[in-house]
Amino acid sequence: MTGPGESGDAVAPRDDLIEQVAAALPTWLPTQRWFGGKDRDITAVRPRAWTTLLDGDPLLIHLMVEVEQGDRSEPYQLLIGSRQSQLPDVASVASIGLEDGLTCYEASGDADLTACLLDFIAAGERVDGLAFEREPGVELTGGLRAHPITSEQSNTSLVYGSQYILKLFRKLTPGLNKDLRLHRALRDVGCRHIADPLGSITGELDGEALTIGMLQRFMPDAADGWVMASTSVRDFMADTSGLPPGELGGDFSGEAYRLGKAVATVHADLATALGAEQVDPSELDRTVSDMLERLERVVAEVPVLAEHAPGLRAAFTRITEQGRPLTMQYVHGDLHLGQVLRTINGWLLLDFEGEPAASLAERSALRSTLRDVAGMLRSFDYAAQQLLVGQPDEPEQTARAMSWAEHNRSAFCDGYAHVADEDPRASADLLRALELDKAVYEVGYEHANRPDWLSVPLSSIARIMTEGDNP
Structure with a gap:
């Protein structure tokens, strides 16, 4: 997992880019529906860890930040996209204004970039500190583009074709996320009232494992x-x-x-x-x-x-x-x-x-x-x-x-x-x-x-x- 001091030449030095993104987030985060801290002013946003998922132009970085609001401090995750070429057709609220002519945006709405998340899970990839894994016995079809579900509130879910849905847990918690744990337990006893888990993304922060996302079967006609x-x-x-x-x-x-x-x-x-x-x-x-x-x-x-x-x-x-x-x-x-x-x-x-x-x-x-x-x-x-x-x-x-x-x-x-x-x-x-x-x-x-x-x-x-x- 990359961190402060590392750089890449395709778009901008990574540490400079991450610091500029963090500086813009106190104003940007409260405009996001999934942000859970709208009841208080943000006093600081500190980058904690980041992983380059796609390098070059376009660039995709998985970023974990600590959002401080007085005596409350909580970790969140973002997908940061950046392009030197034409920006994708994403909602204006996804754009994060930065200095020095750089333009970054929250990339969950960029179908060209988020396609890699499913592909990584299907292939069982490990990218620096992030593990992309299929559930036992599951085979997945890669190469699908995704679109976000706009109605969701506290998390972000991406639908791949009409087959899969990947939920990204915006506010991160240490350990195995309860959602994934209970879905696995219910699957194992043959529960008929859930969509079975198909895969997961896990990471680490301060030496503790945490769940980044959970993949499930999508029900297009539900x-x-x-x-x-x-x-x-x-x-x-x-x-x-x-x-x-x-x-x-x-x-x-x-x-x-x-x-x-x-x-x-x-x-x-x-x-x-x-x-x-x-x-x-x-x-x-x-x-x-x-x-x-x-x-x-x-x-x-x-x-x-x-x-x-x-x-x-x-x-x-x-x-x-x-x-x-x-x-x-x-x-x-x-x-x-x-x-x-x-x-x-x-x-x-x-x-x-x-x-x-x-x-x-x-x-x-x-x-x-x-x-x-x-x-x-x-x-x-x-x-x-x-x-x-x-x-x-x-x-x-x-x-x-x-x-x-x-x-x-x-x-x-x-x-x-x-x-x-x-x-x-x-x-x-x-x-x-x-x-x-x-x-x-x-x-x-x-x-x-x-x-x-x-x-x-x-x-x-x-x-x-x-x-x-x-x-």
Whole structure:
């Protein structure tokens, strides 16, 4: 892996180029959708390691940088492209303005350059400190051009032809990425609700191994869960008949039911592959402590949440009264409608990495499966309220939207209960607390990334607080 002091003559000395890129990143990074630090100013960007993947003109460099924001420091990866000839047709936001007449850009949208990533995986190449590997028994077709999926948020995924999808983990974490680990575990037990992993890119930073990317089979004919649900909401809200959601065309509840069954099956497969632990009720004290710590942190960042804080604290502490053992295992960790695909063979779950803003310890911890159920229930609320964002408050429209949400939340729980040993609604206090905790997380996330959407989790918290034990 190359580092400071090495150079190449094709475009510019590498150390000069990397330093100029780093100097431009404090202004450029906050404009990128996948950058997770929009809540604070960047105080410094330091190059940590880089590898020349393609030398000459054009040039492709894999760059790892440390982004400092006050007392927070996090590593990110970028693909830096540079050409002396005509620039490729990439989005203007990819361009990184530099001194001395050099023009560099974030190259994930350059199909001519990113083709090499698949080729390296197919060939099992090692380029300096980066290892490109196929999964055991997998054969890959190289020579395919890639295009990025523009809707993704915290990472960048490149689709090669109609066959493969390569996810690049933008914010890097030490060790084997949870997403890759859980996909491998689920594949090994024959789980039907994932796209099998086909390959990976791994590297090293400060002597610790880390996962750069994961290759999977692409499903070109699959439908996005969020798009399906959103379409159903729009059709329902546009209808003037006044009929309830279950009596209109485009009703989503059948799919919500099947999705609930799929999620419960994945949870069972994860328990088979990686085990589950029955913990003492006192373990709930740690869960509550984590919830309260998150609440205090988000209240400090988003003062408008303070009016709900007393009720939230009471909802969180109430779960310690349940007095029965709690089963903990690996779960998805950030489950919502944007993380599922509907194929002709059923629902697939994607992106087992966990919440983008959570710490590595939080994403790696064993959890109750109800955390994923709560995440999906929150997502039905999001889908229902999307048309209300930025609009004047209209109680009738709000009530209609929430009737859609409740109809599909119930169908999802029905499907989950059909497969699982217990209906998630039987643990009403815990499910409610987990849903509220997820909404608190969303308040912090929306404040940092999409302030216009802050009303969605805030209104949901107000609603859940008044609904008592109804999930």
